[in-house]
Amino acid sequence: MTLTALVLRYAFxxxxxxxxxxAAQRGxxxxxxxxxxxxxxxxxxxxxxxxxxxxxxxxxxxxxxxAQHGRKFFLYSAMGVVTTLIFWGFETAAWAVWxxxxxxxxxxxxxxxxxxxxxxxxxxxxxFTDATLKLKGAA
Numbered sequence: 001m002t003l004t005a006l007v008l009r010y011a012f013x014x015x016x017x018x019x020x021x022x023a024a025q026r027g028x029x030x031x032x033x034x035x036x037x038x039x040x041x042x043x044x045x046x047x048x049x050x051x052x053x054x055x056x057x058x059x060x061x062x063x064x065x066x067a068q069h070g071r072k073f074f075l076y077s078a079m080g081v082v083t084t085l086i087f088w089g090f091e092t093a094a095w096a097v098w099x100x101x102x103x104x105x106x107x108x109x110x111x112x113x114x115x116x117x118x119x120x121x122x123x124x125x126x127x128f129t130d131a132t133l134k135l136k137g138a139a
Contacts, residue, residue: 023042025038025108035104080119083119083122091107
């Protein structure tokens with residue numbers, strides 16, 4: 001796979017996970033209008049979707065079985081702690097400054113985009129260490 005193809009695929013999957021995250025947040029906010037629980041629900045939903053997409057289509061990870069999936073999902077989630085703090089920080093700051101859903105979601109999208117850039121590097125180095133990611137033309 002070329003670097004360009006990988007970047008486009010990763011960006012597309014990040015966009016999917018972002019939409020899932022924000023949709024879950026909206027649903028949670030409709031049920032219980034508190035920002036923090038909604039952010040937790042959205043983060044959880046986006047995390048599962050992004051893990052499944054990254055494992056199969058970004059890192060081409062062939063690991064199978066509950067033990068291997070559990071270990072990798074734990075590591076994937078752990079790498080997401082720092083990136084989640086980036087995302088939540090941007091979302092919360094936007095809400096605190098402008099007090100609008102549009103600003104909050106814009107902050108969330110910006111924070112998620114930055115977080116996903118950091119997360120790819122962490123996942124490649126610490127989570128999917130045995131994956132078969134090979135880039136054409138990369139050193």
